[in-house]
Amino acid sequence: MNEEAELLRQRGEPVIHLGIGEPKNKAPINAILNSTAKLRSGDIKYSPTDGIPSLKKAIIQYTEENYDKRVEPENIIVSSGAKQAIYNILFALLNPQDEVIIPAPYWVSYPEIVKMVYGVPVIVTPEDGGLHPRMVDITRAVSPSTKVIIVNSPNNPSGLVFSRDFIKEIVEFCEEKRIYLIMDDIYHKLVFDGKKATSCYEFASQDIEESHVISVNGVSKLYGMTGFRIGWAIAPTNLVRVMTNIQTQTTACASVVLQAAAEGALTGIQSVVENLRLTIENNRNVIMQELKSFLGVRTVPPDGTFYCFPDFTAYQTDSVKLSEFLLKKALVVTVPGKEFGMEGRLRLSFAGSVNEIIEGIDRMKWALDPSSPNEIYIGDRKMVRNWL
Ligand code: PLP
Numbered sequence: 499m500n501e502e503a504e505l506l507r508q509r510g511e512p513v514i515h516l517g518i519g520e521p522k523n524k525a526p527i528n529a530i531l532n533s534t535a536k537l538r539s540g541d542i543k544y545s546p547t548d549g550i551p552s553l554k555k556a557i558i559q560y561t562e563e564n565y566d567k568r569v570e571p572e573n574i575i576v577s578s579g580a581k582q583a584i585y586n587i588l589f590a591l592l593n594p595q596d597e598v599i600i601p602a603p604y605w606v607s608y609p610e611i612v613k614m615v616y617g618v619p620v621i622v623t624p625e626d627g628g629l630h631p632r633m634v635d636i637t638r639a640v641s642p643s644t645k646v647i648i649v650n651s652p653n654n655p656s657g658l659v660f661s662r663d664f665i666k667e668i669v670e671f672c673e674e675k676r677i678y679l680i681m682d683d684i685y686h687k688l689v690f691d692g693k694k695a696t697s698c699y700e701f702a703s704q705d706i707e708e709s710h711v712i713s714v715n716g717v718s719k720l721y722g723m724t725g726f727r728i729g730w731a732i733a734p735t736n737l738v739r740v741m742t743n744i745q746t747q748t749t750a751c752a753s754v755v756l757q758a759a760a761e762g763a764l765t766g767i768q769s770v771v772e773n774l775r776l777t778i779e780n781n782r783n784v785i786m787q788e789l790k791s792f793l794g795v796r797t798v799p800p801d802g803t804f805y806c807f808p809d810f811t812a813y814q815t816d817s818v819k820l821s822e823f824l825l826k827k828a829l830v831v832t833v834p835g836k837e838f839g840m841e842g843r844l845r846l847s848f849a850g851s852v853n854e855i856i857e858g859i860d861r862m863k864w865a866l867d868p869s870s871p872n873e874i875y876i877g878d879r880k881m882v883r884n885w886l
Contacts, residue, residue: 512877514858523722528766533759549576556764567699580716580729586741592617596645601631602839629656650682655845657800669701689802728760781848788859804849811842828861
């Protein structure tokens with residue numbers, strides 16, 4: 499769909515992208531300064547596989563400030579994005595046929611990475627038809643082969659921040675059953691309405707070396723630094739050692755220039771995160787307002803991230819067909835719910851501009867909602883709806 503949208507764009511078509519998974523802000527100045535200073539030094543070599551010590555120091559401080567958790571450098575491995583961190587963890591932990599529980603809706607890469615390392619993804623869909631995972635469904639899916647559970651809150655694609663009770667229960671359950679819990683916290687500060695994402699460490703009662711709780715984080719989303727490709731995992735020392743062995747034989751280390759940028763972001767002016775959060779919260783309000791008057795579309799308001807995941811079953815249950823239809827008729831890019839393990843929904847991103855959000859939803863309404871005006875301008879072309 500992205501490729502098709504790009505082709506349309508190259509032909510000069512006014513495509514609106516509500517599928518994007520990254521904020522539009524420029525990289526923080528401290529990230530740029532630190533990485534240019536590193537480049538200027540000309541001393542661009544391999545770093546230790548698990549990350550440069552000064553970045554690890556910044557991560558320790560970040561973890562202390564944001565999670566009230568003290569970790570040691572040996573508990574940290576820096577990777578080329580949270581994605582590589584998750585890959586390393588699963589590669590390290592899974593034997594062939596080990597099962598990984600993934601609550602739906604989920605980030606598209608989890609099941610694919612599990613399969614790449616010969617594990618078996620076990621998708622758990624809330625039986626109440628909602629978007630929030632439930633312990634009752636998860637515990638029912640646990641088998642003697644369950645090795646890992648992956649939890650992502652604030653959640654891509656639903657935008658939900660999972661309840662404190664749920665985080666408490668899942669941490670306690672995993673510690674008791676000795677199942678590894680991967681907490682993907684990549685959006686943890688992009689939260690709205692004064693809410694806060696619950697930290698897994700609040701309920702982890704075991705020492706980090708004994709605990710089965712692993713957290714994943716990075717600079718991609720909070721600092722708008724997706725292209726820098728820096729993420730990290732915090733885990734027991736032994737696991738970090740195995741992950742380091744894996745990384746040695748794949749990428750050797752994350753680029754020192756980009757690690758310097760991440761260090762700059764983490765130690766620099768933190769108001770960039772709050773500014774981004776405020777912009778995104780405003781965009782969330784705009785998209786919710788627009789969706790309110792979209793006949794038949796049901797949406798749970800997102801508490802965080804830059805996504806919402808409305809239900810379009812009133813119009814079409816096949817999300818791929820719906821997404822293709824919207825691109826063809828309205829020149830709006832969306833992501834089909836099927837990719838996230840839930841049909842009948844579309845993931846809409848509000849990371850773009852307010853104008854794009856308003857115009858994108860207006861075009862979608864025009865294409866689908868019979869109560870909306872049947873004429874619209876797309877670019878400078880007047881379009882008439884003749885299919886409802
Ligand atoms: N985890 C989730 C839930 C994501 O949505 C994404 C990116 O879309 C990632 C991880 C990957 O982050 P990174 O850019 O650090 O690899």
